[in-house]
Amino acid sequence: MKIPRIIQKSGLVMTLLATLASCSLQLNENQQNPSKTKRNMIPSQTLLEQTIGDVEKDLGITFSSPIKISQDNGLTYPHYENGTIHYPINDQTQDLDSYQVIRHELGHAYVDQIRPRESESTPLAINGKGLNLQEFTKLTPYKDTIDRIIEEGIGEYFEKGVTENGKPLNEFEDNLGTANPYKLGFSLVDPLIDAFGPEAIRYLLHNKPITACSIGDLISYQQEALSQLNY
Numbered sequence: 001m002k003i004p005r006i007i008q009k010s011g012l013v014m015t016l017l018a019t020l021a022s023c024s025l026q027l028n029e030n031q032q033n034p035s036k037t038k039r040n041m042i043p044s045q046t047l048l049e050q051t052i053g054d055v056e057k058d059l060g061i062t063f064s065s066p067i068k069i070s071q072d073n074g075l076t077y078p079h080y081e082n083g084t085i086h087y088p089i090n091d092q093t094q095d096l097d098s099y100q101v102i103r104h105e106l107g108h109a110y111v112d113q114i115r116p117r118e119s120e121s122t123p124l125a126i127n128g129k130g131l132n133l134q135e136f137t138k139l140t141p142y143k144d145t146i147d148r149i150i151e152e153g154i155g156e157y158f159e160k161g162v163t164e165n166g167k168p169l170n171e172f173e174d175n176l177g178t179a180n181p182y183k184l185g186f187s188l189v190d191p192l193i194d195a196f197g198p199e200a201i202r203y204l205l206h207n208k209p210i211t212a213c214s215i216g217d218l219i220s221y222q223q224e225a226l227s228q229l230n231y
């Protein structure tokens with residue numbers, strides 16, 4: 001049996017079948033979890049190894065290939081690419097919690113191990129967290145909307161861990177363009193990964209929604225994923 005927690009968490013979602021037509025959705029909020037203590041540690045290989053250990057333990061996963069960290073100076077934002085977390089030290093990154101950032105980027109590393117990225121030259125920006133999807137897409141083009149939402153959702157899940165519940169999808173306003181892809185993505189993937197762990201991550205990466213232009217589409221997709229994974 002692998003369902004109990006999911007039933008609790010997705011009760012609202014399970015009862016709602018929104019039929020929302022527009023391809024734009026409205027949401028812009030900026031809450032941080034105040035219970036987390038900020039840790040401005042040097043983003044070193046040692047910190048990376050410790051963080052990998054924490055994430056593997058928390059999520060019950062294993063990284064199958066080595067990951068490095070590099071403090072390159074030529075880039076603005078931390079991002080993951082081809083086995084390396086690039087973590088520049090500059091004005092934009094000095095106030096970030098490096099442990100949390102690394103956890104998030106490890107989500108992208110895990111995605112890469114499950115489903116290697118197509119060639120993608122533009123890094124995903126960690127400080128895109130304050131942006132809505134339209135702004136974020138300008139910053140990091142070349143990806144489908146749903147890929148962004150799912151991948152940033154997984155990144156957020158790795159960062160937050162299994163204990164933090166996402167906002168139910170039906171509480172998002174139906175304007176995808178103004179939604180925050182990190183918060184929306186987290187709400188999409190959170191109940192699935194909570195209940196089914198790495199199996200849910202594989203499902204998310206190999207079964208994209210056929211349509212994903214409204215919150216209603218995402219709710220339907222989440223419900224379908226829950227029933228498929230529970231089968």
Ligand SMILES: [Zn+2]
Pocket residue numbers: 104108124125126151152155
């Ligand atoms: Zn990310």
